[in-house]
Amino acid sequence: MRLLRARDGSEEAVAAILAEDAGAMTSVPRALARAFALRNRQRYEEALQVVVATLARDDLDDALRLPVLEELVVLLVALRRGKALKAISAELATTLVGVGGAARGSESPAARFVGTLLNSLSLLDRGETERARTELDAIRALAASDRDRAYWHLASGEVGIAAFKRRKGEADLAEAVRDLSAALEYAAPEPLLEIRIRALRQLGEAYELLKQPELASDCWARAHALEEDLVARQVSDEIRATLLEDIPTEHDERIRVAADLALTGPAGASAATAVAAAIVAMESARGAAILGRIAPDAERALRRLPHPGDGAAAWRWLRGIADATARDEAIWIMHARPERVHHGIIGRDLAHHIDLPANRSTLEKLVKALRRECNEFRLGQAEGRERVSQLIEQLGAEIGVETVLGLMPRRIKRLVVVAGGVLSDIPLAALPIKDGPDGEPAPIVCRFAVSDLPCLSARPLLRHRSAGNRGGRALMISAFDATPEGFERELKQKAYRRVRILGHGQTDPRDASQTWLQFAGKNKDQRDGRIQPARFQQADLQACGTLILGACESGMAQRVGRDERTGFVRAGLHAGAASVVAARWIAEVSITTVLLDRFESYLRYLPRDVALRRAQLDVRDGRVAPNAAVPDPGHPAWWACWTLYGDSGHQVKAPILRASARRPAQLIRRLFRTP
Known part of the structure; x- marks a missing residue:
């Protein structure tokens, strides 16, 4: 009973367990209960240490191995430990098969609720929105706790957003807002903080799709604040730094929403407006405070971007930018989210958006390593120069430079780069690309002239200044x-x-x-x-x-x-x-x-x-x-x-x-x- 109450987040049980000395974990159930209690207080790093120690115990039997492994997965996900998660996947799959075979035919309502909920989310990932909705509706009455009800409404809200993206029916979005608001209410208790954060991020997406950017920004800002509070509860600086790097900002979320529409929307004119919306979202993430110092008057110092949800206005804005480029010139705008890098290409008769997998924290580490190597002592050594070459090659591979520049027509000879965050610290001219009939890699500068802008909106202002x-x-x-x-x-x-x-x-x-x-x-x-x-x-x-x-x-x-x-x-x-x-x-x-x-x-x-x-x-x-x-x-x-x-x-x-x-x-x- 104590174990179950700790798992469900009973405040009384959690407080009592954490008040005990850590040496009181004399059995596997007691250790697992402490891990549950620590997780419910968002002390994930300490909980992980308890779970790892429990897995090494000699008295861990097969009946408790599955819940211990499940808790390990939850904590690895919470701490963004993807490599460790892959390492235990085989053992977890074997354990699940063994337990599942023994328990088949005696499924409890709680087990059926969890299994069906997970299956509906799997269906949603495969794009089977209607089946996911049917499965969720079938288990709504089985939600027996605030945690279950919060999870159900969160899943239902995600289905509503997916349905809107497929059908463009605002009724789906209105229902999603109701479900996600309900998920927030049920997730108010402290142990359900992660559900509350997820619900806020999804609610922000729903408001963004409803073209209510102020409400969307408010939801994303609240989620960000909660995640920063969660990070502060961890023990080591390494974990805290990793988690902070992985927290999406308001701009990360806005770009993600626009990019999802660009990928899932129809072809033709609608696809073009979706690409424009994604690039507008990327431009909105770039700092614009500099405009007040380079604009000839106060009116032009204001950056008036269309809302990414207004595809037609975004396309008109993009066309204006593209028409002002020379025929041999293209604009390359970039934005790094925690696990993706978005690229936008703009030019005459040229508009592309592509997002590629890339780890933002890995990019940060590569850039820092490059700076450390680029000093006269290291560059005077063959070993140091070789290391610099390796880092430059890794940076190019990480951001997918070959894929992106493969979209450039041969007429393009000049690149105007708009990049923020860590991407602005990458020496793009040196990144190797394969160009020419021999296919040998050569630096970007061998094919393109490269320049840099703080934001797209600064371009006409600086061009006006340059003319004078x-x-x-x-x-x-x-x-x-x-x-x-x-x-x-x-x-x-x-x-x-x-x-x-x-x-x-x-x-x-x-x-x-x-x-x-x-x-x-x-x-x-x-x-x-x-x-x-x-x-x-x-x-x-x-x-x-x-x-x-x-x-x-x-x-x-x-x-x-x-x-x-x-x-x-x-x-x-x-x-x-x-x-x-x-x-x-x-x-x-x-x-x-x-x-x-x-x-x-x-x-x-x-x-x-x-x-x-x-x-x-x-x-x-x-x-x-x-x-x-x-x-x-x-x-x-x-x-x-x-x-x-x-x-x-x-x-x-x-x-x-x-x-x-x-x-x-x-x-x-x-x-x-x-x-």
């Missing part, structure tokens, strides 16, 4: 010789269209106070010469089309708030620049010099993204050589850190004439060539 900041007047300043005051004074005296800063910098993604560019200090005190992003964004760069930050780690940033990224790139855009070239990690000085020299040379007649691509390929293919001895100078670790942020267009007003002016004879022959 074109020209050739350039300022190259050595931060080793110039003081911060001298640099700021020079910018105010003349309208420089291109500004290049040579110097040293440091970025700490966890501590903004340790992020700075080093200028010359007063009385040789280096600390006086340090400029942090907050001061840098006050510099007068209103006339600047291209800002080149030739300093280590100048492209790194701190993530804050709603996918906002602070750092020198953002500070440069705030200060007025239309585009910024910066390094993602420590950059070797001699390679930095030749690469940025080539970039500025190409910038006189090529778009910024193409100019950077040419410069990177010159270094990769050995067409230019660094002044110092650099081992394997063509390795991507040396050149892939450089990224173009902002507008990718031309820097000069008449690029073709500027380029051709250096070769007047060839120009005349080309203009007057006879057929």
Whole structure:
């Protein structure tokens, strides 16, 4: 009786069991009761330790092995331990078959309720909505406790949402809202917290489909808060960090809903609007606070996105974005959910959405490992460079870069990337793809020029700014010789269209106070010469089309708030620049010099993204050589850190004439060539 009461979440039984000393687990039933009690208080990690110890006991008989294994599965799912779950699947299946054969024909109402409920959810996963509804209706009267009733209404709500996606009948959604609201009421007791979280997430989805985004956001925010509370009850930092990474945000949920509609909806025009809705949802997840600093007026600083549920409006918005792209250009927008990465492709006569399996926490670990390796000591070793190559290859495989870029027509030569979170830290230009008849992998930069935007809505604003900041007047300043005051004074005296800063910098993604560019200090005190992003964004760069930050780690940033990224790139855009070239990690000085020299040379007649691509390929293919001895100078670790942020267009007003002016004879022959 005590065991069953602990399993069902009796507060009195749970409190009594947890008040006992852990050494009181003198038998398997007592140990299992303690595991139940710990789970009902959401102390999953401690419960798992008890269950693992129970499985190793000599007095564990076959009658109790099944409930112990079932509890183990519940806890592994709750703690997101997928690999461990797979490892015990064979033993669990064998135990279930043995017990099921012995118990067949003597099924209790409770067992029938649980079995039918699970079967209905299995039917739902296979798309058999009507059969799932029939099975659920047949067992409604068997729900004997608040837990059973909460589970029943939760399952019924999920069936209602699935039915709406198939039939588009709002009556199904209205019924789903009623069921999920009832599930919330029944799941109010503390031991039913996980059911309450699931019901809130499903209710948010129902409201999102009903085009009530405020109610949807409220449900998802409440679920997120409850999950954070649940995470805080675990013991180790490793478990807490893993669980926090796996909690879906409001934007994760909104993108998931839009993506599900894109995958399950009909073909044709409806499919196109569903793709547009998914891309709108991805754009809404990108930080937009920067718009207030780059917009020419307050009205344009507001990002007015259509609701993802309004497919027609989403399609009109997407068409406007696509029509503004060049014929050889495509926009690649990405978003990482805990277990999926969503990709949107936009261009002229081009609109795709694809989501692929990928683990967000794995991506975080790979990016952190890449940053650790990208220092001059490790890159000076063959082993370090090989490790960097492996990490870059793993990142490409994890996000499915081959699959995504396989959707690109051959006419596409330029990619404008909009990525948030960990995806924005991946050096996309270096990711290997198979291109050409030989099928050998080569970096993305061999086929595409790549640039980066904070959000899609910033693109027309930065393009407008760039059009007014074109020209050739350039300022190259050595931060080793110039003081911060001298640099700021020079910018105010003349309208420089291109500004290049040579110097040293440091970025700490966890501590903004340790992020700075080093200028010359007063009385040789280096600390006086340090400029942090907050001061840098006050510099007068209103006339600047291209800002080149030739300093280590100048492209790194701190993530804050709603996918906002602070750092020198953002500070440069705030200060007025239309585009910024910066390094993602420590950059070797001699390679930095030749690469940025080539970039500025190409910038006189090529778009910024193409100019950077040419410069990177010159270094990769050995067409230019660094002044110092650099081992394997063509390795991507040396050149892939450089990224173009902002507008990718031309820097000069008449690029073709500027380029051709250096070769007047060839120009005349080309203009007057006879057929």
